[in-house]
Amino acid sequence: xxxxxxxxxxxxxxxCGGAAVLGAVLDRVSRAGGPRRRPGTSVACRVAAAGxxxxxxxxxAAARRTVRALRPALDAVAVCLTDTHAVLAWDGxxxxxxxxxxxxxxxxxxxxxxVVTSPAPARLPGDDASGAVLRLAAAPLVAEGRVLGAxxxxxxxxxxxxxxxxxxxxxxxxxxxxxxxxxxxxxRLRDAETRALRAQISPHFIFNSLAAIAxxxxxxxxxxxxxxxxxxxxxxxxxxxxxxxxTLAEELHSxxxxxxxxxxxxxxxxxxTLRIAxxxxxxxxPFLCLQPLVENAVKHGVEGRPxxxxxxxxxxxxxxxxxxxxxxxxxxxxxxRLRAVLRGDxxxxxxxxxxxxxxxxxxxYGDAYGLVMETAPGAGMKITxxxxxxxxxxxxxxxxxxxxRGPT
Amino acid sequence: MSGAYxxxxxxxxxxxxxxxxxxxxxxxxxxxxxxxxxxxxxxxLNAAAISGEYLSAASFLGIAGLVLAHGAxxxxxxxxxxxxxxxxxxxxxxxxxxxxxxxLPDFAQDRLESVTVRRIAAVLVxxxxxxxxxxxxxxxxxxxxxxxxAPRWAGGAVVSVVVAADVAAGGMRSITLVQAFQYxxxxxxxxxxxxxxxxxxxxxxxxxxxxxxxxxxxxxxxxPHPLYATYGLILATFLGAMGLPHVVVRFxxxxxxxxxxxxxxxxxxxxGAFYLLPPLYGALxxxxxxxxxxxxxxxxxxxxxxxxxxxxxGGGLLGALLVGGAFAxxxxxxxxxxxxxxxxxxxxxxxxxGVRSFRWATLLAVAAPAALTLSAAxxxxxxxxxxxxxxxxxxxxxxxxLGIWWRGxxxxxxxxxxxxGGGLALGAVAATIAGWPRHGWPQALMAxxxxxxxxxxxxxxxxxxxxxxxxxxxxxxxxMHRLHRPEPVPPTPRDPAGVPRAARVPRPWRGAGR
Numbered sequence: 001x002x003x004x005x006x007x008x009x010x011x012x013x014x015x016c017g018g019a020a021v022l023g024a025v026l027d028r029v030s031r032a033g034g035p036r037r038r039p040g041t042s043v044a045c046r047v048a049a050a051g052x053x054x055x056x057x058x059x060x061a062a063a064r065r066t067v068r069a070l071r072p073a074l075d076a077v078a079v080c081l082t083d084t085h086a087v088l089a090w091d092g093x094x095x096x097x098x099x100x101x102x103x104x105x106x107x108x109x110x111x112x113x114x115v116v117t118s119p120a121p122a123r124l125p126g127d128d129a130s131g132a133v134l135r136l137a138a139a140p141l142v143a144e145g146r147v148l149g150a151x152x153x154x155x156x157x158x159x160x161x162x163x164x165x166x167x168x169x170x171x172x173x174x175x176x177x178x179x180x181x182x183x184x185x186x187x188r189l190r191d192a193e194t195r196a197l198r199a200q201i202s203p204h205f206i207f208n209s210l211a212a213i214a215x216x217x218x219x220x221x222x223x224x225x226x227x228x229x230x231x232x233x234x235x236x237x238x239x240x241x242x243x244x245x246x247t248l249a250e251e252l253h254s255x256x257x258x259x260x261x262x263x264x265x266x267x268x269x270x271x272x273t274l275r276i277a278x279x280x281x282x283x284x285x286p287f288l289c290l291q292p293l294v295e296n297a298v299k300h301g302v303e304g305r306p307x308x309x310x311x312x313x314x315x316x317x318x319x320x321x322x323x324x325x326x327x328x329x330x331x332x333x334x335x336x337r338l339r340a341v342l343r344g345d346x347x348x349x350x351x352x353x354x355x356x357x358x359x360x361x362x363x364x365y366g367d368a369y370g371l372v373m374e375t376a377p378g379a380g381m382k383i384t385x386x387x388x389x390x391x392x393x394x395x396x397x398x399x400x401x402x403x404x405r406g407p408t
Numbered sequence: 409m410s411g412a413y414x415x416x417x418x419x420x421x422x423x424x425x426x427x428x429x430x431x432x433x434x435x436x437x438x439x440x441x442x443x444x445x446x447x448x449x450x451x452x453l454n455a456a457a458i459s460g461e462y463l464s465a466a467s468f469l470g471i472a473g474l475v476l477a478h479g480a481x482x483x484x485x486x487x488x489x490x491x492x493x494x495x496x497x498x499x500x501x502x503x504x505x506x507x508x509x510x511x512l513p514d515f516a517q518d519r520l521e522s523v524t525v526r527r528i529a530a531v532l533v534x535x536x537x538x539x540x541x542x543x544x545x546x547x548x549x550x551x552x553x554x555x556x557x558a559p560r561w562a563g564g565a566v567v568s569v570v571v572a573a574d575v576a577a578g579g580m581r582s583i584t585l586v587q588a589f590q591y592x593x594x595x596x597x598x599x600x601x602x603x604x605x606x607x608x609x610x611x612x613x614x615x616x617x618x619x620x621x622x623x624x625x626x627x628x629x630x631x632p633h634p635l636y637a638t639y640g641l642i643l644a645t646f647l648g649a650m651g652l653p654h655v656v657v658r659f660x661x662x663x664x665x666x667x668x669x670x671x672x673x674x675x676x677x678x679x680g681a682f683y684l685l686p687p688l689y690g691a692l693x694x695x696x697x698x699x700x701x702x703x704x705x706x707x708x709x710x711x712x713x714x715x716x717x718x719x720x721x722g723g724g725l726l727g728a729l730l731v732g733g734a735f736a737x738x739x740x741x742x743x744x745x746x747x748x749x750x751x752x753x754x755x756x757x758x759x760x761x762g763v764r765s766f767r768w769a770t771l772l773a774v775a776a777p778a779a780l781t782l783s784a785a786x787x788x789x790x791x792x793x794x795x796x797x798x799x800x801x802x803x804x805x806x807x808x809x810l811g812i813w814w815r816g817x818x819x820x821x822x823x824x825x826x827x828x829g830g831g832l833a834l835g836a837v838a839a840t841i842a843g844w845p846r847h848g849w850p851q852a853l854m855a856x857x858x859x860x861x862x863x864x865x866x867x868x869x870x871x872x873x874x875x876x877x878x879x880x881x882x883x884x885x886x887x888m889h890r891l892h893r894p895e896p897v898p899p900t901p902r903d904p905a906g907v908p909r910a911a912r913v914p915r916p917w918r919g920a921g922r
Contacts, residue, residue, distance in 0.1 A: 249448070249663070278449045279584055279661045284508065317583065319766060320510060320751040388755075389510040389660060392517055395890075396508075 046073035047169050054176035057184070058141070058148055063088035066173065074165060076155040077134060081141075081173075083149040084109060092154065105150035108138035112147055114167045115139075119154055137162050139170035143177040190363075193356055202295075205261075212265040227264050230257045238288065243397025248315065248322065249281040250396075251290050255313070258291065262298055270302045271310040280315050280322035284396040285387045286360045292353030293326045293371075293383050300381060301328030321386050329380040338373060365391060413728035414555025421593070421735040422570050425743075428586050448663040449584055455674030457584045458658045460591030461744035462489075462649075462675075463682055464540070465547030466793035468594060468737040471683070473706035475690025476697070481634060482690070484641050485794075486683035492649025492797075493679060497672040500650050502665035503812045503891040510660045511752055512653060512804055519811045519891075521881040522819035525826075530756035532803045532830045533653045534773075536796050537749030539837065540652065541742055541777035543792035547707065548738040549781065554708045555731045561782065567735075568778045571742045575750065576770040583747065584661060590740035591678065597733020598685040601714055601726040605692055608717045615695050633852040640856025641794060647862060648797030651804025653752065654744035664895050689713060710734070742774075749773040780841075791855070795837040802861035803830025806869045812891055814873075818880050821873025829865020833857045 050069035053062035063081040067089045071079040078092025080101045090098045097119060108115045119136040138152040151170040155162055209231055216224035234257040237250070252274075259272050294313065302309035312327040342355050358371045365388060375381040449457075467489060474482035509515035512533055517526040545564035552563030609615070649655060662668040693700065693709035696716050700706050711734065714726035753769035803826045810817045810825075836857035845851045853860070881887075 281448050282660065282663050319747055320755050390508060390514040390518070392521070 043073060048172055050169075051173040051176045054173050055180055055183075057180040058083055058088065058177055060088050064091075067091040070151075070153075070169060074153055074155065074169060076153045078154040080105075080152040080154075081149060082109075082152070084147065088149070097154065101152055104136055105138040105152050108140050108150045108152075109147055112140050112142065114163050114170075116163050135162055137166035139166045141170055141174045141177060143174055144181050148174075148177055190360075205295075208265050209261045212261070216264070223264075227261060230260050233257055234261065238291070240287075244287055245284045245394055245396045246287045247281065247396040248283045248285055248290075248324070251285065251288070252276060252281070252313075252315070255291055255294050258294065259298075259311075266302055269305075269308055270298065271308060273310065273312040275313070276315045277317045279317040280389075283322045283387060283389050284394050285322075286357075286364055289357050289360060290324060290326070290385065292357050293385070296354060297326050297328040297330075297381065297383070300333070301330035305330065318386070320390075321388050324385045324387075325382060326385075327380065327382045332375045332377050332379045332381055334377055335375060338375060342371075361385065361387075364394060413724045414552075414731040417728040417732035418552065418555070418566070418735050421732045421739065422566070424593075425570070425586060425590070425736070425739050426574055428589050448667070449661045451662070451667055451671040451674055453584060453588050454658060454661050454667075454671045455678055456588035456591045457661075458587075458655060458671065458675050459678040459682065460587035460589070460594065460740045461654050461658065462652075462679065462741070463591065463594055463737060464741035464793065465544050465551075465734065465737050467683065467686060468598070468734050469547055469551070469707045469710050470543070470791075470793065471686035472689035472693060472710045473700075473708070475687050476693040476709045477701040477706040479694075481638065483687055484638055485645070486687060488642055488645025489649070490676065490680050490683055491646050493672055493676045495646055496650045496655075497669060497676065500808050500812060501659060501668045501672040502894075504656065504808065505659050505662050505668035506665045506891050506893075506895060507887075508890075510657060511748065511755075512651070512656055512807075513752060513756055515656075515811065516807060516822065519881075519887050520817065520819045520822055521883055522823075525819050525822050527756060528823050528826050529804070529807070530752050532799070532826060532834075533752045534749055534757070535830075535834055536651065536800050537653050537745050537752075537773065538777045538780070539799060540654075540793065540796040541745050541749075541774070542780050543796075544738045544742045544745070545778055545781045546792065548735065550705070550707055551711060551731055551734045551738070554705075554711045555727070563738075564778060564781045567738045567742055568774045570739060571746050572770055572774040575743060575746050576767045583743070584658075587740050587744065590736045591682075593736045594733045594740075595682055595685075597729050597736065598682070598689070598710075601730055602685055602688050604722070604726060605713060605717055606688070609692060609695070632848065636852055636859065637856045640798070640852075640859045643862050644794055644798040644801045644856070644858035646801075647805040647858070648799075648801035650808055651800030652796075653748040654741070657748045657751075666894065686710070692717070746770060746773045792841075794856075795840065798856070798858040798861065799830055799833040799837060801858050802833040802865045805862065806865040810866070810869055810873075814870075815884055815888060816873050816877070816880065817869065818873045818876045820876045820879055821869050821871075824872040825865050825869025828868040829861050832864055833861040836861065 047070065050066050050073050053065040056062055058081075067079040067081050068091050070076070071091045076092070078090065078097060080090045080092075080098070081088045082102060082105055085102070087098060087101050090101065100119070104117065104119060105115075107117075114137060116135055116137045119134050134154050134156060136152060136154050138150050140147045141149045141151060151166060151173060153162070153166045153169075209227075213224050213227045213231065216227065234254060237254040237257075256274075263270055263272070294311070297311045301311050310329050312325070314323075314325040314327075316323045316325075342358055354371070362370045369386055369388070372384040372386075373381065374384075467486070471482065471485050474485060504515065507515055507518050509518050513526045513529040516529040517523065545567055548563035548567040549560040550563065552558045552566065553560050659668050659671070662671055689710045692713055693706075697709055697712055700709050700712070711727060711730055714723040714730065717723070718726065750766060750769040750773040753772055754766045758765050758769055758772075806825050806829060807822055811822070836854045839845060839854045845854050
C-alpha cells in the first residue's frame, strides 16, 4: 500500500515548520550560555531527520537508527529509546547505565512529562577531574494520546535547555510515531473496505440464486446440483482471505460462476458475450476488481428491464498492458450522477463497489490506471480497465482455483 | 513473369498477416462459451508463436547464403540458433516465468529492486531491438529486389510501413495466433520447394562435390580467423537467445513455470525441424548457383534456386512461395521486435502512459532501424543478427544467469556488468557497422565480440557484486524463493463426489428451460 501523495507533503510541511521552531529554541538555548553550536537550523534538521526511521513504527531496528543519529545531533553522552517496559536501543558508553535506564524513565512514562534527574553514576570515568556532572532527561513518546515509550538523554549540559531540547526531540519522534499509526490505520481501513466488498455479495444475489436453484431441484436435479456447486465455488472465492492480488484467469473464473447463477435466474433475458485473449490470463490484478463491474453491468443491463439485455466482457492484449472492457446495453446513467457515485456520495451498494474498485486500481497502479467509464442515459455503459502486465509488488497469490474440499 | 508472382506473394502475405491479426480476434477468442478462463495458451501454440517470431530473415535467407559462400563451417549458425533454446530451457525458462516479469527490465527491477538497473536494461533492450530489426529490413529490401526488381530500399519500406501500421493500430492483439501462423507458413514455404528441388537434383544424377570449391569469399563469413570467429559465433548464439526482447515477452503468456519449460521444449523441436532446411538450400545453391557467392548476393540463393533449377511457371510459383515465406519471416520477427521495443520505449523512455505514447514509441521503434538500413547495406544478413545476439549475450545473459542462480548479485554489480559487457559489445558492433577495422585481428575482434565481451560482462558483474556485498537487496531471499519454488499448479477441481470437475463437458450457454 503506497502512501498517498498528501502524507509526505504534510510531513515535509510539518518538518519545516517544526524545524524552524526547534531551531529558534536551540539557538536561544545555545546563546543563553552553553557551548556555541553551529547555526541552529542544522542541529534542528539533524534532530528532525533522526526520528525519520520511526515512521515505520517503534521497533528495535528503527530505534537503533534513531538513537545513533540523535546522540551527535543533541551533543549527548548517551541516548536511549524505550517502549513502556523495555529498552529498545541504547547509544553511548554503558557501564551499567543501560540496565538502569528503565528505572530512569519510569517517572517520565508514568507522568507523561519531561523529567530531569541525575543518573546513577553521576560522572563519566574520564570526567572526574573536570567536575562535569551528568544529567539525565527523560521525555515520553506520545501518539494518539497514549504513552508508547520514552526518550532518555544523558548529557553534560544542564538547566532548562536540556529539558527543552529533549522534550522537542521527543515531540519529533512522537510525530513520526503518530504518522506510523496513521499508516497502519489507513491500511486497516483499506483492508476493511476490501473485506466489506467481499462480504458485499449482495443479499439479493444470494436470495435470488438460491431461489433459482430451488426452482430446478425437482425439474432438473442435476442442474440444481451443478448450480449449487457453482454457488459454493463463487462464495469461496469471494470470501477468500489471503492475498491482495489474483490473476485475471481466476477473476474471470469467478465471474463466469457468477454469470452462470445469474443466467439461471434470468434465462434467455440475459445474453453474455465473453471474448478473452488467452495471452492476458496470467496478468496479476487486484482481487475482486472486475466482479463488482460485472455485477453493475448485469444490474443496469437487465434488471428492471422487460426485454433482453446483453453484457459483453472483452480482454485484450495491449503490449505491456492488458485491457478489460465490460459493456452493457442497458439504461445507462447520467454522467453527473456517475461522478457523484465515484466520489462516494451517489447511491447505495453499487456505488461503493465502483468507487472502491476505482480507488484500489489508482492506489495500485497510479492515477493513469483508474476506471474509464463511458455512459449516457439510454446508451448503456462501457467500463474500461487497463492494468500493466508487470508492476513491482503486484503478485498474484498462488492459490489453486479451487482448493480440494474435504470429504463431506 | 516471376516478378509478378513475387509481388503477388508479398502482397498476399502482408494481407494475410493483417487479416489474421484482425480476424484472429474472433478465432482466438471464445465467445458465448463456458470455462473461458481455463483456456490458457497451450504450450504447443505458444511454442509455434515463439518459433514464428524467432525465425527471422537470418534463418530464412542468411544461413543458405552463408553455406553457399563459406561451406559447412556455417552450419554452426543453425546449431547455435537452436542451442540457445537449450540453455534457455535448462537455466532460465521456468524461473523467468515465475518471476512474473513481462520484459527484461521488469525482471531486472523485480530481482534487484533497483530502478537504475531497470533503466540500463531498458536502454539495452531498445539497442538490441533496433540492431535486430536492421537485418530484417535489409533482408526485405533484398528479397523484393530479387523478386520484382524494385530498388533496394523498397522492401524495407514496405515492411516498416506494414509493421508500424499493424502494431500501432493494435492489429497485433491476437499476436500469438499470428506468429504461430507465420511459423507454419515459413516451414511450408521452405519445405514444399525443397522437395521439388531435391527431386530435380536427384534427376540430374545427384551432382555434388566439385561445387564445393566455387565459393569466393565476399566479406562476412568467418574471415581470416575462422576458429576464433566460430567460437565467437557459438558463444553469441548459445547465450544470446535468452536476451532477445521478443523471445522473453512470450514466456509471460505461459500460465506457470512448468508450462514455460514445456513450451521451450516444443520450441526446440520446431526450431530444430526448421533449421534442417536452409542448409539444404545452401548446399543446392553451391551446385546450381555458385556464381551468387561471387557477385555478392549469396543471401538471395534461396530465392533464385527454383527459377534456376526448374524454371517456367512451376519455378515461378515455387519462387513466389519462397518470397512469401521470406516476407513472413520479416514481418513476424519485425512485429514481435517492434511490439517489445515499443513497449519498453513507451514504459521506460517516453514520458507519458497511454495508447498514444505506445503509438509514438512504435513509430520510433521502426523509424530508427529503417534509417540505419540506408547506411549499413554492406553486411550479410546473418552477420548483423549475430551482432544482436552478441550484445544480448554480453549484457542480459549474465544478468539472467546470475540473477536467477546467484544470491550475491547486487544492483551496482548488475549495472556495471551490463554496462561493461553490453556497452563493449555495442561499441564493437557500431565499429563493425561503420566498417572501421577492415583487416586482421582488429576486424575479427570487432566482428565477433562475444568471445571477450561475454566474459567481461560476467567477471565485472561478479567482481563488482562481491565488492558491494552490502548492497545485496533485502528481498533477495524472497525473490529467489519466488524464482525457484515450483508454484502450485491449480489442482484439478474436484467436487464432493470425487469426480474431477474437468470431466464435465464445458457447455455453451443454454436457456433456463432445458
